[in-house]
Amino acid sequence: xxxxxxxxxxxxxxxxxxxxxxxxxxxxxxxxxxxxxxxxxxxxxxxxxxxxxxxxxxxxxxxxxxxxxxxxxxxxxxxxxxxxxxxxxxxxxxxxxxxxxxxxxxxxxxxxxxxxxxxxxxxxxxxxxxxxxxxxxxxxxxxxxxxxxxxxxxxxxxxxxxxxxxxxxxxxxxxxxxxxxxxxxxxxxxxxxxxxxxxxxxxxxxxxxxxxxxxxxxxxxxxxxxxxxxxxxxxxxxxxxxxxxxxxxxxxxxxxxxxxxxxxxxxxxxxxxxxxxxxxxxxxxxxxxxxxxxxxxxxxxxxxxxxxxxxxxxxxxxxxxxxxxxxxxxxxxxxxxxxx
Amino acid sequence: xxxxxxxxxxxxxxxxxxxxxxxxxxxxxxxxxxxxxxxxxxxxxxxxxxxxxxxxxxxxxxxxxxxxxxxxxxxxxxxxxxxxxxxxxxxxxxxxxxxxxxxxxxxxxxxxxxxxxxxxxxxxxxxxxxxxxxxxxxxxxxxxxxxxxxxxxxxxxxxxxxxxxxxxxxxxxxxxxxxxxxxxxxxxxxxxxxxxxxxxxxxxxxxxxxxxxxxxxxxxxxxxxxxxxxxxxxxxxxxxxxxxxxxxxxxxxxxxxxxxxxxxxxxxxxxxxxxxxxxxxxxxxxxxxxxxxxxxxxxxxxxxxxxxxxxxxxxxxxxxxxxxxxxxxxxxxxxxxxxxxxxxxxxxxxxxxxxxxxxxxxxxxxxxxxxxxxxxxxxxxxxxxxxxxxxxxxxxxx
Ligand SMILES: Cc1ncc(C[n+]2csc(CCOP(=O)(O)OP(=O)(O)O)c2C)c(N)n1
Ligand SMILES: [Mg+2]
Numbered sequence: 001x002x003x004x005x006x007x008x009x010x011x012x013x014x015x016x017x018x019x020x021x022x023x024x025x026x027x028x029x030x031x032x033x034x035x036x037x038x039x040x041x042x043x044x045x046x047x048x049x050x051x052x053x054x055x056x057x058x059x060x061x062x063x064x065x066x067x068x069x070x071x072x073x074x075x076x077x078x079x080x081x082x083x084x085x086x087x088x089x090x091x092x093x094x095x096x097x098x099x100x101x102x103x104x105x106x107x108x109x110x111x112x113x114x115x116x117x118x119x120x121x122x123x124x125x126x127x128x129x130x131x132x133x134x135x136x137x138x139x140x141x142x143x144x145x146x147x148x149x150x151x152x153x154x155x156x157x158x159x160x161x162x163x164x165x166x167x168x169x170x171x172x173x174x175x176x177x178x179x180x181x182x183x184x185x186x187x188x189x190x191x192x193x194x195x196x197x198x199x200x201x202x203x204x205x206x207x208x209x210x211x212x213x214x215x216x217x218x219x220x221x222x223x224x225x226x227x228x229x230x231x232x233x234x235x236x237x238x239x240x241x242x243x244x245x246x247x248x249x250x251x252x253x254x255x256x257x258x259x260x261x262x263x264x265x266x267x268x269x270x271x272x273x274x275x276x277x278x279x280x281x282x283x284x285x286x287x288x289x290x291x292x293x294x295x296x297x298x299x300x301x302x303x304x305x306x307x308x309x310x311x312x313x314x315x316x317x318x319x320x321x322x323x324x325x326x327x328x329x330x331x332x333x334x335x336x337x338x339x340x
Numbered sequence: 341x342x343x344x345x346x347x348x349x350x351x352x353x354x355x356x357x358x359x360x361x362x363x364x365x366x367x368x369x370x371x372x373x374x375x376x377x378x379x380x381x382x383x384x385x386x387x388x389x390x391x392x393x394x395x396x397x398x399x400x401x402x403x404x405x406x407x408x409x410x411x412x413x414x415x416x417x418x419x420x421x422x423x424x425x426x427x428x429x430x431x432x433x434x435x436x437x438x439x440x441x442x443x444x445x446x447x448x449x450x451x452x453x454x455x456x457x458x459x460x461x462x463x464x465x466x467x468x469x470x471x472x473x474x475x476x477x478x479x480x481x482x483x484x485x486x487x488x489x490x491x492x493x494x495x496x497x498x499x500x501x502x503x504x505x506x507x508x509x510x511x512x513x514x515x516x517x518x519x520x521x522x523x524x525x526x527x528x529x530x531x532x533x534x535x536x537x538x539x540x541x542x543x544x545x546x547x548x549x550x551x552x553x554x555x556x557x558x559x560x561x562x563x564x565x566x567x568x569x570x571x572x573x574x575x576x577x578x579x580x581x582x583x584x585x586x587x588x589x590x591x592x593x594x595x596x597x598x599x600x601x602x603x604x605x606x607x608x609x610x611x612x613x614x615x616x617x618x619x620x621x622x623x624x625x626x627x628x629x630x631x632x633x634x635x636x637x638x639x640x641x642x643x644x645x646x647x648x649x650x651x652x653x654x655x656x657x658x659x660x661x662x663x664x665x666x667x668x669x670x671x672x673x674x675x676x677x678x679x680x681x682x683x684x685x686x687x688x689x690x691x692x693x694x695x696x697x698x699x700x701x702x703x704x705x706x707x708x709x710x711x712x713x714x715x716x717x718x719x720x721x722x723x724x725x726x727x728x729x730x731x732x733x734x735x736x737x738x
Contacts, residue, residue, distance in 0.1 A: 056549075057552050061511070061541060065514070066515030066549050067515060068512045069461075072500070073519025096505050096508065105706075109494055165709040165710065166709050242715075245713070
């Protein structure tokens with residue numbers, strides 16, 4: 001076991017994947033000498049050569065489009081998108097090519113492309129540097145979408161993403177790059193399964209589903225709630241497409257209550273999808289309608305206001321109060337037993 | 341605009357013209373090659389006269405009468421395939437067909453220059469290139485009949501299936517060429533696209549990437565003068581070939597209705613790519629004589645005179661005239677070629693009509709390479725739904 005930051009764990013996973021398979025090629029802007037703006041590819045060009053860590057021209061569609069061609073040729077490109085808000089020029093290549101080529105060619109052409117996206121807010125950045133675009137991709141058939149929140153997962157899941165014959169969007173919560181944790185570098189890449197959700201805190205009253213940057217926040221919320229006698233089960237989805245509903249359903253069957261929290265905007269988001277799917281599966285046991293605690297339906301705000309937009313511990317607990325039918329911000333804090 | 345200027349000038353329908361653009365006369369200049377010169381390389385003129393070319397003759401020195409006949413036969417066959425597919429569409433057997441009528445020389449000349457291990461990334465109109473790659477005729481129609489999302493496995497003929505997103509394939513070719521470089525191989529990726537496609541960001545990005553990495557890729561632009569209803573002058577105010585040198589990519593304009601010239605310039609581009617010289621951009625100046633697709637009506641936007649003018653530059657007719665002048669176009673030969681083309685067309689029709697129907701649950705296949713819990717559940721529910729019809733009570737029994 002080694003203690004390392006979440007960011008370093010991704011680097012270590014990339015290194016391991018490159019050692020294991022000479023077909024793994026990294027592509028992106030400033031990922032060579034600089035090591036990427038977040039330093040995730042630090043040292044890799046020096047160790048593996050400029051032919052395996054390519055500083056790309058500054059064109060996201062070009063990066064993804066050439067990654068498609070490399071994949072046609074038998075390579076496993078790992079693409080770094082510099083920031084979430086810069087993925088849109090590549091949207092067409094991702095949605096129309098990366099996602100569809102396996103289907104289009106009846107399985108003849110594989111697209112084992114991994115697209116790494118530093119995402120989410122909370123770092124005081126200007127516009128386009130704090131977005132949560134995951135739902136665009138979870139809505140796109142042919143893609144797998146994952147998000148990581150912990151160093152061990154980061155280390156193993158990046159390797160699984162690269163080994164996957166299907167394209168994977170790998171969302172890295174950038175505000176957690178410095179969070180430390182234990183990583184077993186000797187573990188093989190089956191140490192955690194990027195396809196399954198992970199119960200990170202056990203509980204019996206409420207199921208709190210989240211992923212990526214809000215996993216630590218949700219955990220803190222569970223600790224705070226337990227001080228008040230509410231037992232929250234926290235689930236880190238890890239895989240956003242497909243979602244491991246078996247794990248979520250098992251938890252909701254136990255708790256009867258579901259809160260979903262994410263930074264991304266609410267309408268048409270993952271929270272809506274999870275609420276609908278769990279309602280379809282668990283309607284008979286639900287004590288309350290599922291509740292979403294999410295970013296607002298606004299363009300990501302300027303940094304002085306970003307913490308109003310981002311769900312935090314108190315907003316999550318307010319959502320928990322709603323499903324518990326306790327007084328909450330919507331019922332009015334003084335009235336007992338009211339649910340909105 | 342005189343007839344002589346038409347090859348240059350007729351594309352500049354819209355907007356002001358840059359001084360010097362499209363003003364060259366019909367005379368064939370000896371070179372220099374690869375500087376984006378406006379005057380298209382031509383070895384066989386519109387009247388079927390073979391002109392000597394100081395630079396390009398050497399690249400087609402092996403093309404004797406027998407080889408010329410093969411090129412002719414190829415063009416007759418692909419025109420026949422095109423006509424048969426168009427007829428199948430008119431008869432309701434195909435949902436749509438994008439005709440290549442008029443572009444046979446550009447596609448056969450370039451397609452026949454390729455080596456088996458080269459890899460083609462094309463748009464939807466390059467059916468003659470697919471023919472050169474050895475495509476199974478039925479495979480050519482699967483997509484257009486709506487029976488499959490791809491007609492063939494790209495690796496079996498080293499050609500990707502048609503790309504519908506305009507220009508996207510140029511990046512795929514460039515990436516594939518980057519892979520060739522990594523492998524230390526001497527194959528070449530060749531991408532086909534239209535004049536309209538050159539406005540797309542992807543095509544321009546592909547040129548940036550190809551130049552940056554000196555990738556062995558050939559950009560083969562068929563300037564057929566139209567992007568559906570939009571004339572090339574709306575996309576480009578200077579000859580398209582002039583853009584590539586700005587990216588650091590040598591380019592050449594070629595008479596796209598001259599099969600021999602197309603063969604020559606493509607061979608040269610391939611040789612450059614194989615020997616580490618990087619990408620080349622070819623603009624083949626040709627004309628889409630038919631509609632954009634069978635769903636299109638060009639009468640709404642283009643002048644019949646223009647079509648007539650281009651008909652006089654027909655790629656097959658001029659090669660026939662040349663063969664005739666060489667004493668290689670006797671009736672026995674033309675009858676035999678026609679019989680071959682008719683037989684291929686009959687096979688095409690037969691393949692189309694006997695294509696098996698897909699199974700309903702084929703819709704779920706190959707979305708992912710591994711099982712997917714979301715999709716498996718949807719498939720399971722849909723299969724149960726379909727099965728419910730078999731168990732359903734008779735009408736009126738409820
Ligand atoms: C990205 C995109 N935009 C629009 C279309 C619709 N469309 C199909 S073909 C075409 C014209 C293409 O013209 P050109 O590149 O000259 O090729 P040609 O059809 O002449 O061979 C258009 C606009 C498309 N397929 N893809
Ligand atoms: Mg065109």
